[in-house]
Amino acid sequence: MKKADVIEFYARLAEENPHPETELESVNDYTLLVAVVLSAQATDAGVNRATRALFAEVDSPEKMVALGEAGLKEHIKTIGLFNSKAKNVIALSEALIAHHDSKVPEDREALEALPGVGRKTANVVLNTAFGHETFAVDTHIFRVGNRTGLAPGKTVLTVEKKLDKATPQPFRLHAHHWLILHGRYVCKARKPECWRCIVSDLCAFRDKTPAPRQKGESPRET
Numbered sequence: 201m202k203k204a205d206v207i208e209f210y211a212r213l214a215e216e217n218p219h220p221e222t223e224l225e226s227v228n229d230y231t232l233l234v235a236v237v238l239s240a241q242a243t244d245a246g247v248n249r250a251t252r253a254l255f256a257e258v259d260s261p262e263k264m265v266a267l268g269e270a271g272l273k274e275h276i277k278t279i280g281l282f283n284s285k286a287k288n289v290i291a292l293s294e295a296l297i298a299h300h301d302s303k304v305p306e307d308r309e310a311l312e313a314l315p316g317v318g319r320k321t322a323n324v325v326l327n328t329a330f331g332h333e334t335f336a337v338d339t340h341i342f343r344v345g346n347r348t349g350l351a352p353g354k355t356v357l358t359v360e361k362k363l364d365k366a367t368p369q370p371f372r373l374h375a376h377h378w379l380i381l382h383g384r385y386v387c388k389a390r391k392p393e394c395w396r397c398i399v400s401d402l403c404a405f406r407d408k409t410p411a412p413r414q415k416g417e418s419p420r421e422t
Contacts (some may be wrong), residue, residue, distance in 0.1 A: 209372035220377035261293035288316025340383025349404030
């Protein structure tokens with residue numbers, strides 16, 4: 201995608217949604233970190249349903265450790281991989297208490313050293329909690345980056361690096377939220393809704409999906 205097209209691409213997404221936010225619910229930096237860890241291979245909506253009651257009761261590493269692994273499992277048992285996630289959340293809470301004065305560190309290396317925290321989770325926390333210009337490449341961003349031609353790559357890290365290189369100011373801070381939301385609601389995995397996409401004309405995807413016919417509508421002649 202040409203530089204001018206990249207600028208126009210982001211400008212349209214920004215105009216439609218000037219202040220995008222994560223759809224994961226949290227009450228502070230710590231609960232954001234927990235929510236992102238729980239969201240791996242799960243939907244944000246599913247995580248939110250499980251954590252609303254949890255975060256009303258638990259909003260610090262100390263409270264999480266006091267709740268314990270068994271208690272946490274009761275709250276998150278509807279989330280995929282809840283057994284291993286509960287173990288990681290308790291372990292990362294203990295690590296925050298022991299090594300970070302119970303605070304979420306504003307440092308990639310320190311974040312990735314926490315149990316259950318990988319590069320994507322660290323990127324989300326650095327961006328959302330601390331305002332770093334990071335690109336958290338999930339399945340949606342990986343798909344949008346490749347399908348549109350904005351940042352094609354065979355690996356998550358390649359797509360992340362290409363987004364970092366291609367994305368100009370003033371779009372860098374919110375870029376990954378715009379791309380996630382676009383992939384979640386418009387540029388869907390099985391059937392992208394190209395007919396209502398505001399960046400369709402800039403997109404490299406060849407097999408654009410036409411608008412669905414209304415009931416009783418005859419096929420157009422070609």
